[in-house]
Amino acid sequence: MKINKKDVITIILARGGSKGLKNKNLRKLNGKPLIFYPINAAKKSKYIGNIIVSTDSEKIASVAKKFGAVVPFIRPKKLSGSLATTEKTLQHALINYEKLVNRRFKICVFLTATDIFRKIYWIDKCVEYLHKNKKIESVFFGYKTSKNYWEYKNGKWMRLKKWMRIYSSRQIRKTIVREDTGLACASRSELWRKGKRIGDKVKIFTNEDSFSHIDIHTLEDLKLAEAAKKIRKIK
Numbered sequence: 001m002k003i004n005k006k007d008v009i010t011i012i013l014a015r016g017g018s019k020g021l022k023n024k025n026l027r028k029l030n031g032k033p034l035i036f037y038p039i040n041a042a043k044k045s046k047y048i049g050n051i052i053v054s055t056d057s058e059k060i061a062s063v064a065k066k067f068g069a070v071v072p073f074i075r076p077k078k079l080s081g082s083l084a085t086t087e088k089t090l091q092h093a094l095i096n097y098e099k100l101v102n103r104r105f106k107i108c109v110f111l112t113a114t115d116i117f118r119k120i121y122w123i124d125k126c127v128e129y130l131h132k133n134k135k136i137e138s139v140f141f142g143y144k145t146s147k148n149y150w151e152y153k154n155g156k157w158m159r160l161k162k163w164m165r166i167y168s169s170r171q172i173r174k175t176i177v178r179e180d181t182g183l184a185c186a187s188r189s190e191l192w193r194k195g196k197r198i199g200d201k202v203k204i205f206t207n208e209d210s211f212s213h214i215d216i217h218t219l220e221d222l223k224l225a226e227a228a229k230k231i232r233k234i235k
Contacts, residue, residue, distance in 0.1 A: 005049030016057030112182035137199025140185035
């Protein structure tokens with residue numbers, strides 16, 4: 001069955017306030033503001049027909065529109081603070097935009113402006129898999145690693161998994177996956193309407209690109225991203 005682009009929406013969250021890096025979403029990387037990157041990725045996707053930016057900033061709204069996104073309303077103050085959850089903000093944007101255009105979308109794509117080392121086909125792969133597999137609620141990319149992880153539990157540090165007690169070659173060790181939904185994630189719209197970004201029945205595609213670790217929240221992160229783009233010769 002063919003995917004109808006009109007049924008697929010991406011909502012990009014970009015609030016004006018940022019403690020770690022002031023005006024983060026408008027900071028320039030290779031001459032373009034960070035908000036440009038998820039909008040551009042969505043425009044290049046084969047399947048995304050609706051690109052929405054949710055922001056509390058008139059300035060971000062103006063820039064987002066310039067690059068081709070729709071900013072149907074300014075986000076309310078109660079969803080603009082540092083403690084506002086991604087899930088509640090996505091829920092608000094989806095429900096209110098659906099009311100505005102009198103349409104219910106089927107697939108929602110989550111992309112962030114701070115995770116920029118994504119490949120366009122990651123987005124398309126997530127949408128395609130979700131469309132074809134009706135029992136799956138969410139599809140996203142994650143970073144595969146064989147490193148050990150620890151948690152502080154019952155007054156002491158413990159390895160996250162028992163197999164992590166055995167140290168062996170990286171090539172033959174078991175692996176775990178770090179959730180990286182900001183790079184590419186597709187979920188069924190009913191989840192977002194309920195205030196959930198990711199369901200329990202998921203498909204995870206893995207990547208081993210070390211640059212996917214770069215999530216821009218500080219000035220050092222931004223400088224690291226600039227250096228990484230030069231290495232990759234990305235314009």
